[in-house]
Amino acid sequence: MIDLVIFDCDGVLIDTERHCWTADAALLTAAGIAISEEEVARRFTGISFKDMYRALEAEHGITLPKGFHETVDAAIRAACVAAGPNLAVAGVADAIARIRQAKCVASSSNPAWLERYLGQVGLWSVFAPNVFSAVEVTRGKPAPDLFLHAARKMGVAPERCLVIEDSVPGVTGATAAGMRVLGFTQTAWDPKTHGPRLIEAGAVATFDDMRVLPALVREADLS
Structure with missing residues (x-):
């Protein structure tokens, strides 16, 4: 029952996932962690941003710039707002x-x-x-x-x-x-x-x- x-x-x-994949792939690549939307989707759907960034920093030996999460978050939010009720x-x-x-x-x-x-x-x-x-x-x-x-x-x-x-x-x-x-x-x-x-x-x-x-x-x- x-x-x-x-x-x-x-x-x-x-x-929302597609907006996350797009923003993360573009901004991570620009920050020196080359990654495709498909890899973001395949590896990190369902995982928190904090855990994803921690894993990628460790893999690539890179520390993402201060405020990176906030930059990604702003891009995702803008895309989500633009979608409206859809x-x-x-x-x-x-x-x-x-x-x-x-x-x-x-x-x-x-x-x-x-x-x-x-x-x-x-x-x-x-x-x-x-x-x-x-x-x-x-x-x-x-x-x-x-x-x-x-x-x-x-x-x-x-x-x-x-x-x-x-x-x-x-x-x-x-x-x-x-x-x-x-x-x-x-x-x-x-x-x-x-x-x-x-x-x-x-x-x-x-x-x-x-x-x-x-x-x-x-x-x-x-x-």
Whole structure:
């Protein structure tokens, strides 16, 4: 039985990932860390910016300039604002409305980001105050901490939670938390190759269209 559906945010509720890939690849390359959008997408989707920059600095022996994160953040935010309500993943608002279980968000993004962009697409009021950020736990994804934190806050046992994730770190963390996971592939760099990666990480199934999500949740609830 499923009592709680936990949604990741970026790449599941809002289609921000492509803006992140573009800004990071361009600005990292300009700073001396040559990297493509595809590599950023493949390696770091679902990982916090802090952890990504730390890993790349170590690999390349480069210290990124002071204020680098703020520069990238400004570029991403400008692109997201320009998208307006179209920043929402297609069909997600209707899918959420058709799910009868309790719902919350568990995201690697910071609280200000979550409120700003979920608000932009009309979803903040749907989830708040049940929006949980990785800043609230010691370890972010792929550790299970954030998912377990969300379940505790919502008063639901992990085995009665269903997680909707688009990243390997997210699927890994939710699976480690003892939760079932559906992998969403529509916003991936290459949806066809991303699905098998999510299954390998522990997703019980994948899907690429939010219109089918309510049926998938009902199916999980009966299994």
